[in-house]
Amino acid sequence: MQAPPVLVEGLVVKYGSFIAVDNVSFTVGRGEIYGLLGPNGAGKTSTLKVLTGLLKPASGRIEVFGRPLSDEVAVKRMMGYVPEEVILMDSLTPREFLEFVASIRRLNRDMIGMRLEKLVSAFQLREYFDTPIAALSKGNRQKVAIVAALMHEPQLLILDEPLIGLDAFSSRILKELLTHHVSKGGAVIFSTHIMEVAERLCTRVGIINRGRMVGEGTVEGLRKLVKSAEGSLEEIFLRVTEQESGVQEMVKALEA
Amino acid sequence: MNPSEIWRLSRKVYREIVFQSYFSLRAGGTLPQGGDAVKGIAALVRSVEVNSMFSKIIMAFFIGFMGVFTFSSGVLLEMDRELAAVYGVSSMLSIVLFMMVFMGLQVATSFVSSRVAEFLTPLPVSSRDVSKILLACFVRIFDIPLIAALLIVPLAYGVSYCSIPGSLTVLLGVVITEVFALTIAVFLALSFYSKVVRGGGGSAWRMLMRLFYMLIWVIPMFLMYMVTSFAIQMVSLMKALTQSLSYLLILLYPFSLGFLASLTTFLNIDNPGIVALSVGSFLIYLALAAYSFKWLIREVVGIGFESLAAATRTEVKEVSINPGPPWLGIVKKDLRMASRSPSYFSVLVMPVLQTIILSFSLSSLYSDASRFSTGFLPFPLLLLFSTSLLMVLLLPPVLLNTESTAYSYVGSLPLRKRTLILAKTILSTTVYLTSILVLVLITMVRAPGLVSVLALLGGISTFSVVASIMVETLLLLRTFGQAIPSGNIYLRFHAYIIPLIFGFIVAAIPILVYFIMLLLSASSILSIISLTVVSILEFLMAILLLVRKSLACF
Numbered sequence A: 001m002q003a004p005p006v007l008v009e010g011l012v013v014k015y016g017s018f019i020a021v022d023n024v025s026f027t028v029g030r031g032e033i034y035g036l037l038g039p040n041g042a043g044k045t046s047t048l049k050v051l052t053g054l055l056k057p058a059s060g061r062i063e064v065f066g067r068p069l070s071d072e073v074a075v076k077r078m079m080g081y082v083p084e085e086v087i088l089m090d091s092l093t094p095r096e097f098l099e100f101v102a103s104i105r106r107l108n109r110d111m112i113g114m115r116l117e118k119l120v121s122a123f124q125l126r127e128y129f130d131t132p133i134a135a136l137s138k139g140n141r142q143k144v145a146i147v148a149a150l151m152h153e154p155q156l157l158i159l160d161e162p163l164i165g166l167d168a169f170s171s172r173i174l175k176e177l178l179t180h181h182v183s184k185g186g187a188v189i190f191s192t193h194i195m196e197v198a199e200r201l202c203t204r205v206g207i208i209n210r211g212r213m214v215g216e217g218t219v220e221g222l223r224k225l226v227k228s229a230e231g232s233l234e235e236i237f238l239r240v241t242e243q244e245s246g247v248q249e250m251v252k253a254l255e256a
Numbered sequence B: 001m002n003p004s005e006i007w008r009l010s011r012k013v014y015r016e017i018v019f020q021s022y023f024s025l026r027a028g029g030t031l032p033q034g035g036d037a038v039k040g041i042a043a044l045v046r047s048v049e050v051n052s053m054f055s056k057i058i059m060a061f062f063i064g065f066m067g068v069f070t071f072s073s074g075v076l077l078e079m080d081r082e083l084a085a086v087y088g089v090s091s092m093l094s095i096v097l098f099m100m101v102f103m104g105l106q107v108a109t110s111f112v113s114s115r116v117a118e119f120l121t122p123l124p125v126s127s128r129d130v131s132k133i134l135l136a137c138f139v140r141i142f143d144i145p146l147i148a149a150l151l152i153v154p155l156a157y158g159v160s161y162c163s164i165p166g167s168l169t170v171l172l173g174v175v176i177t178e179v180f181a182l183t184i185a186v187f188l189a190l191s192f193y194s195k196v197v198r199g200g201g202g203s204a205w206r207m208l209m210r211l212f213y214m215l216i217w218v219i220p221m222f223l224m225y226m227v228t229s230f231a232i233q234m235v236s237l238m239k240a241l242t243q244s245l246s247y248l249l250i251l252l253y254p255f256s257l258g259f260l261a262s263l264t265t266f267l268n269i270d271n272p273g274i275v276a277l278s279v280g281s282f283l284i285y286l287a288l289a290a291y292s293f294k295w296l297i298r299e300v301v302g303i304g305f306e307s308l309a310a311a312t313r314t315e316v317k318e319v320s321i322n323p324g325p326p327w328l329g330i331v332k333k334d335l336r337m338a339s340r341s342p343s344y345f346s347v348l349v350m351p352v353l354q355t356i357i358l359s360f361s362l363s364s365l366y367s368d369a370s371r372f373s374t375g376f377l378p379f380p381l382l383l384l385f386s387t388s389l390l391m392v393l394l395l396p397p398v399l400l401n402t403e404s405t406a407y408s409y410v411g412s413l414p415l416r417k418r419t420l421i422l423a424k425t426i427l428s429t430t431v432y433l434t435s436i437l438v439l440v441l442i443t444m445v446r447a448p449g450l451v452s453v454l455a456l457l458g459g460i461s462t463f464s465v466v467a468s469i470m471v472e473t474l475l476l477l478r479t480f481g482q483a484i485p486s487g488n489i490y491l492r493f494h495a496y497i498i499p500l501i502f503g504f505i506v507a508a509i510p511i512l513v514y515f516i517m518l519l520l521s522a523s524s525i526l527s528i529i530s531l532t533v534v535s536i537l538e539f540l541m542a543i544l545l546l547v548r549k550s551l552a553c554f
Helices: A044-051 A072-077 A094-104 A109-122 A138-150 A168-183 A195-201 A219-225 A233-240 A244-255 B003-023 B037-071 B081-113 B116-120 B127-161 B164-197 B204-229 B231-250 B255-266 B272-303 B326-338 B342-361 B379-405 B417-446 B448-480 B493-521 B524-548
Strands: A006-015 A018-028 A033-037 A059-064 A079-082 A156-160 A187-191 A204-209 A212-217
Touching: A006 A044, A018 A044, A018 A187, A018 A204, A033 A044, A033 A168, A033 A195, A044 A059, A044 A156, A044 A187, A072 A079, A079 A138, A094 A138, A094 B326, A109 A138, A109 A168, A138 A156, A138 A168, A168 A187, A168 A195, A204 A219, A212 A219, A219 A233, B003 B037, B003 B127, B037 B081, B037 B127, B081 B127, B081 B164, B081 B255, B116 B127, B127 B164, B127 B272, B164 B255, B164 B272, B231 B255, B231 B272, B255 B272, B326 B342, B326 B379, B326 B417, B342 B379, B342 B417, B379 B417, B379 B448, B379 B493, B417 B448, B448 B493, B448 B524, B493 B524
Parallel strands: A018 A212, A033 A187, A033 A204, A079 A156, A156 A187
Antiparallel strands: A006 A018, A006 A059, A204 A212
16 A cells, blocks of 8 residues: 555644644545645644654654655655745845755756746746845745745645735646646645635645644535534634634624 | 934834844744744844944944054154154044944945835834934944044044144044945945845846945955054055155045144144145045935935835746756855855955955065975965965855755755755865965965975865864754854854864864974975875865764755
8 A cells, every 4th residue: 555645643843841733643645635724823834844844843753655754855855845934045036046946856957947937937937037036026935935846746745825925826826736736646735724725625624723633634524523514614614723702702892 | 203212213123124134034944933932032132132232342442442553553653743643544534434334334234125114104103204213223223333433533633642623623534434434335235235136147247247246345344354454554555655645645535634634733834735735625525425424314214215125027038947966056056145145255255365465465474485495384374374274164154054044945955964064065165275276376476486385285285174164064063953043153153163163173283283293303295294194084084974974954
């Protein structure tokens, strides 16, 4: 049996004495888009950072395509990552930055030529290809990070709030690319606050609240879990994170 | 808004600008996160404030020290008093000018590039008050050194020459100089930001333009370095200049102000021509300072309302890239970043420029070179060679720091620490070899007999230099991980000191062995053999250390 693209068991992440992620477990299978949902500060970004090797977990078993995270170089070669806060090398141009990333990934010109051409055109970066990243808007920086993550055709894509800052056109392109990526057997794990996107795009979702996984499965499965046949993912989300009544109270308080 | 409120608000804005200049806040990758983040960031902010205050106090102290030292220096005491006043004031004004420009450049660039007005303008504060806050903030950048120069330089002059009119003239000279210094700093910062940061990659012409602006930006740093290193030589130089071109120099800043100070001190009006020229040129400089001041105020208050970082849109025809091996990718990236960052660029070229400056300015370097034509180096030259070698060891912390600024992305790449160390070692060694090549070329002109031994020493020492850079980089990575401390290396020396000491030891051992063997055996061949053996041994050990240690991703 093939190892799943992502296997997380009993993940714990600590910042000093603060537990950011508490015993979280989930798997992402081939051909799946897995959405990680949760309120601000729930532990989504920490979980994704552990997967990309940016954070060291306090404990837990994490494997990417059957390889442990300690096999860092091999694991990182298989993945593409778009961070939540896109902090690239400001003084470089997108061309220079992508060349740097391609060098580290040991890609050669012929291997990526056509793909890069298509990605740059799709994300409308041609106009800014030789402009320093410092002078780009947030959305255009996001596009540079997305192109860098997709350039080497990774098997696993890890995207932290990838749609924030993107225009409608690029947002649509990215969603189509993700669907195409999983149709070829790849896997995607991404965090988002946009419930409609998660509902439409994700094969399965995991809801994290205060560092704990409070619900996981398909949207249909979660509807059954919260006993709501019609509820949208937003309602499910508010219910499993126990924020539904809080929303009403807050609105009343604000109106008063 | 009353002035005290504006001054109080400007403190917050000033802190933000200083923080950005030291830590590139937007880069964020190395800032503490999670549970203890608040404490950690608060500690960083405090440390930045202390550092900036410390650097301002050091600068003020240095201006004060130079003021007292210049006016009472031996060279001046031996001269005619009237001329001594001219030379002393001219030298001192040059020192104030270069130091202010040097100190102001880094923070002024952050001031220009920061978008402080972006969070001030949406607040219920009038645009006039936003301008005032920005102006107050700008004054805060320079406050202590400005006041120190205004107080100490005229006072030191007044005490040395017992003249109140002379002292007041010097005070006016310092005011004019400070206006010029601030104008130059802001002008360079604006040019740097608009031409270098916004100017994209692409054509060779743009690359040349970037290099040109970078050199303009870096020159004041090295002038200041020369000024502080050779203050007394400068007085002698000015003396030599004025003797040959005295009438012409009366018209030139800062000599015109020096002549005027001398005139008002000694009230010597025997030569009406000199008096007329001196007063006339002073009035011209005063008018120029007034104009510069107006320009400065207009630019400083306008900074917040102009978008300096507007992206230029030029559709590119082809989007191909040329990736190479990972180490080459890192080296190319470092050079590109250096071509757009003056502080980074200056650190890279410092070993080479220092070699050039010292080779030409130290008169003793080649003074008795003819006695050393049989395989030995004169001691000053050996010392300069060793300094060039050790200066290169300041590069690894700066080079590593560039990786940590975007760690939140770079950390996800399959980049091995070993590759990183290799890339930084190659770049640092290239800088070392360039500075040695420059020293050899200068020696070829000034003392051809010493070229072969110098080239041999430089070549052999490459092994120990490579070893020391590897050891230092490895220790830096072990000590800090990905969070290499940002900011000015000299202000955060304590953080780097242990790896630096180890690097220095590795680099110094072969030179010491060479020197001891030279003293004990008086045989150049034996000394060079010892140097070769120790250097190669160190090199092999460093390679072994790098290969054997389990080094995962950066």
